[in-house]
Amino acid sequence: MRSIIAIAMKDMLQLFRDRVGFFFVFVFPVAFGIMFGLIFSGGSDGPTDIKLVALDLDGTDTSGLIVERLQADPKLTVTLSDDEELARAGVVSGDHSGLVIIPEGFGEALESMFFGEGAEVLLVLDPSDYLEGGVIRGAVAEASYQAMFAAFQGGEASRRMLDSSRASLAEADGLNPADRLVLTGLFNSLDNVFALDDGSEDGTDTADAGSTAGGFRPITIRDDSPAPDEEADSDAPKRAAPDTMFEITFAQAVAWGLMSCVLGFGLGVVSERTRGTLTRLRLAPVPQWKIIAGKALGCFVTCLGVQVFILALGVLVFGVRPDSWVVLIAGVTSSCIGFVGLAMLLAAIGKTETSSEGMSRAVLLVLALVGGAGVPLAVMDDWVRIAASVSPFKWVIEVLDGALWRQMSLVEALAPCGILIGIGVVGFTVGVWLFSRDTD
Amino acid sequence: MLVLRDIRKRFSAHQAVDGLSLHVERGVCFGLLGPNGAGKTTSIRIGVGLLAPDSGEVIVNGRGAPTDHDIRRHIGLAPQSLAIYDDLTARENLVFFATLYDLAPRDARRRADELLERVGLTDRATDRAGGFSGGMKRRLNLACALVHKPDMLLLDEPTVGVDPQSRNAIFDLVRELKDEGVTILYTTHYMEEAQKLCDTVAIVDDGKLLAMDSVEALLSAHGGDSVVRVTSSEGVREVRAPDPMPELSRAMHDPTTTALEIKPPDLERVFLNLTGRSLRD
Numbered sequence: 001m002r003s004i005i006a007i008a009m010k011d012m013l014q015l016f017r018d019r020v021g022f023f024f025v026f027v028f029p030v031a032f033g034i035m036f037g038l039i040f041s042g043g044s045d046g047p048t049d050i051k052l053v054a055l056d057l058d059g060t061d062t063s064g065l066i067v068e069r070l071q072a073d074p075k076l077t078v079t080l081s082d083d084e085e086l087a088r089a090g091v092v093s094g095d096h097s098g099l100v101i102i103p104e105g106f107g108e109a110l111e112s113m114f115f116g117e118g119a120e121v122l123l124v125l126d127p128s129d130y131l132e133g134g135v136i137r138g139a140v141a142e143a144s145y146q147a148m149f150a151a152f153q154g155g156e157a158s159r160r161m162l163d164s165s166r167a168s169l170a171e172a173d174g175l176n177p178a179d180r181l182v183l184t185g186l187f188n189s190l191d192n193v194f195a196l197d198d199g200s201e202d203g204t205d206t207a208d209a210g211s212t213a214g215g216f217r218p219i220t221i222r223d224d225s226p227a228p229d230e231e232a233d234s235d236a237p238k239r240a241a242p243d244t245m246f247e248i249t250f251a252q253a254v255a256w257g258l259m260s261c262v263l264g265f266g267l268g269v270v271s272e273r274t275r276g277t278l279t280r281l282r283l284a285p286v287p288q289w290k291i292i293a294g295k296a297l298g299c300f301v302t303c304l305g306v307q308v309f310i311l312a313l314g315v316l317v318f319g320v321r322p323d324s325w326v327v328l329i330a331g332v333t334s335s336c337i338g339f340v341g342l343a344m345l346l347a348a349i350g351k352t353e354t355s356s357e358g359m360s361r362a363v364l365l366v367l368a369l370v371g372g373a374g375v376p377l378a379v380m381d382d383w384v385r386i387a388a389s390v391s392p393f394k395w396v397i398e399v400l401d402g403a404l405w406r407q408m409s410l411v412e413a414l415a416p417c418g419i420l421i422g423i424g425v426v427g428f429t430v431g432v433w434l435f436s437r438d439t440d
Numbered sequence: 441m442l443v444l445r446d447i448r449k450r451f452s453a454h455q456a457v458d459g460l461s462l463h464v465e466r467g468v469c470f471g472l473l474g475p476n477g478a479g480k481t482t483s484i485r486i487g488v489g490l491l492a493p494d495s496g497e498v499i500v501n502g503r504g505a506p507t508d509h510d511i512r513r514h515i516g517l518a519p520q521s522l523a524i525y526d527d528l529t530a531r532e533n534l535v536f537f538a539t540l541y542d543l544a545p546r547d548a549r550r551r552a553d554e555l556l557e558r559v560g561l562t563d564r565a566t567d568r569a570g571g572f573s574g575g576m577k578r579r580l581n582l583a584c585a586l587v588h589k590p591d592m593l594l595l596d597e598p599t600v601g602v603d604p605q606s607r608n609a610i611f612d613l614v615r616e617l618k619d620e621g622v623t624i625l626y627t628t629h630y631m632e633e634a635q636k637l638c639d640t641v642a643i644v645d646d647g648k649l650l651a652m653d654s655v656e657a658l659l660s661a662h663g664g665d666s667v668v669r670v671t672s673s674e675g676v677r678e679v680r681a682p683d684p685m686p687e688l689s690r691a692m693h694d695p696t697t698t699a700l701e702i703k704p705p706d707l708e709r710v711f712l713n714l715t716g717r718s719l720r721d
Contacts, residue, residue: 006539010528017527017568276521280584283488283517284540285509 003286007294012302015264024260025306030313033246033253037318040245050132051096052076052139053087060107062147066121069143070100075135091124091225094382097132099124100140101224110148110218111164119148122224132378137221144219162187242405243321248376250314251400255373255393257306258339259364263357265299266346270356292344292432299343303336311400324403327413331399338392338420341427348434367391395419441466441592441623442487447496449482449647456482457493458647464592464625464640469618471638472627473707479647480627481520484596487625488517500592513541516590518582520597526570530561530580533569534587541588548587555583560609575606582610592623599633611637631707643711650714655707662713663705671699 015021054067071078079096081087090096101122109119121144125133169183242248272278281291311328314320322328350356368374370384371393377385388394399416402408442464449457457479464470472480485491487498489506500511524533534552535545543551556562559579564572569580582598595614599607614637618624628634634641635655642652651658665680668687673696679687684702691697711717 002542003540006536010525010532010536013532014525014527276519276523277525279485279490279519279521280517280523280537281540282490283512283515284537285513285542286540287509 003284004290004294004297007281007291008298008301011265011268011295011298014268015298015302018264021260021264025257025264025302026309028260029253029255029257029306029310032256033250033310033314034318035249036252037244037246037249040249050076050098050135052078052136053081053090053096053099054078055081055084055087055099055101057084057104058102058106059104062107062110063102065147065150066100066102066140066143069146070139073139073143076139088124091126094126094385097126098136100136111160118218118220120220120222122222125223125225141219141221144221148219162191244319246314246318247320247404248401250310250318250320251397251404252373252376253310253314254307254335254400255368255371255396257310258303258335258396259368259373259393261299261303261306262339262343262346262364263360265295265302265343266350266360267353267357269295269347270350271353273351274353288436289432292435295347296340296344296428299340300336303339304332307332307335320404322404323407324410326410327399327408328403330410330413330417331396331403334399334417334420334424335396337424338396338422338427339424341424341431342392343427344431344435345427346431348431368393370394372397392420392423395423441501442625443497443499444483444487445497445499447483447486447493447498449479449486449491449493456647457486460496460644460647460649462642462649462652464623466591466623467618467621468639469614469624469626469637471634471641472625472644473629473631473634473641473711474627474644475629475711478629478644480629480644481596482647483644484517484594484625484627488512488515488594513588514591516585516588516593518585518593518595518598520600522577522581524569524577524580524584527568529566529568530556530572531565533580533584537584538587543588551587555586558586559583559613573603573606575602575609578602578606579609579613582613586617590622592625593617594625594627596627597629598626599628599630631711635707641707643707643714645711645715651710658707658710659705662710663707664709664713666705667703669701669703670694670697671701672696673698 015025052070054070056063056067067078067080070076081099084101087096087099087101091099101124103120103122106119106121121140123137123140125136165183166187169180169187172180269278272281282288311320311322311332315322346356346360350360368391370388371377371391372380372388373393377388377394377397380388395416399408399413399420402413402416442462444460444462447457447460448455460479460483462470462472462483472483474480482491486493487506489498489508489512492507498505500506501514503511506512506515525536528536531549531552534555535548538548538551539545553562553565556565559582561576561579561583564576569577572580578598578601582595585593585595598610598614602610611633614624614626618637626634626638639654640652641655641658643650643658651662653661665682666684668679668681668684668691670677670679670687670691672691672694681687684704688700688702691700
């Protein structure tokens, strides 16, 4: 055991003393997490080309205006549908990020907004597209209010709304007399406003109308996305929103830290091979499995240390609040196993430092980027998300996201953790086999 | 101590070692002399069990193959490449390798300090090896091979790229080790080193053993005549003779002689006579 620990300690000491290696293992990932956390928190433009299906069951001028406004939104690609079931299926399957349903009676409910339950717009969102979901919510709310104010800005629609409201007021028997008096006064005042408005130029710019709504909410945007139970069979994680963008970027930072660990340890073994120190290790009366175990232990401890360091910084300084410590521990541990396997594979494949470094950096960088370590997978195209499944970085980020803010259960975490452990076992086995062959 | 019997090793189309047989006696300094690419390093790697021969047999201490860990405990190797960690200090390098040989931490540190003094690196004990000169790295490389007090030490081109001071320090250490009874297998392509240090020399080329004997015997058998070079007012002339004394005497009594030079047979000439080409070709 002493030789295993000695090899592990020596490898870690070497990594920590290598300034460049230390920078990429500890400093760069944290810098990445902080920088992109600040960028995302600072209101960047967010995702674009969001696929939204619009289902107008109301068919009124106002509902038509909402659809028009949505179609005019540059961030959205709106497809019209007349089949609710098909449209919902499209969201569940991930073909679309969301579905907006303007139910029948929307226009009528809007005209009697002071009475009744008010108008409602339904939203069905893809749980995995948390960023798109936010954009869609905002766009639908803005389009709804803009359409409403455009429709009621003077003219016949306004008068119809007032007449409808007066009729409702007259029929409302149980209304408090004081409220009745206030509303009658309000309707009379609105009459005067519309009369003045008729004499002025048409107000067509309603861009800020939404902001005048204040506390009065004539339109309710109701989330009609699948309930957690309904999506239990789906591969998609539950809907949740991070408390802070650092919960997303620090999971990515962990992925970068792990990548640097793999490079550091994998290339370290290649360097030992080319420099001859591996020869000396092999000549020592230490079984080969102990040499490999020592190197694996060093890599494991460093991977663990990197993750603990980054996540602790996130928790202590940047407001990261893990939803599940159990899932987090499972994710961190399985990530260590997975990336130790990768490091051993890299160590066995690499023959010269130069070629190994170039190859490793290229392959790992592509895997990291495809796996969502650079840009979150949520904003990537469908084919990238599918391709990401081959990347171990995807599974690291998925399980860490799940632990940090997606409310992933331990059962749900079994899949990404299992895949990471599988990668580790396969990588380690192949690496050890190649390593053994290399003796002769 | 070390017996290599009819060893053969091929790498693709290249026959690196071709039927090599060596017998290294206990306590001697055995030189393996040959040009670059002669198969010396491959033979060393086979000799310590790092490389499996295609055929043939290696026996250490009359007990068995060097792949056995108990046998390996008695072998030390200073590879031609500098097998030390640049990011570790000199002492850390030695302590690390000592730990692999099951030395307790305190014993490992004590042994490290002994060796640092022995190779003249005590004052650089806490400096990282990456900042050492080539000669200092060579000395540390050699010290790392000695942490476990091996009975047999294999030195693969231990003086390549070192300054004269470090070379002399290495020579002194090799002599001391030999005096302590350590068996040394010393590979080099510098015939002067083999001639200075080795009791027995095996000359190899293209993986084959050309000759093996004591230095004196090799010189006598394959070195040819001594050459007396006489410079006089009449010009320069070279005389080859098994015994140079008569020619020397004659030249010294010649009043026209201005300079005399004697070139006794050396291993370079032995190699030339055996192969028809120079050792450094």
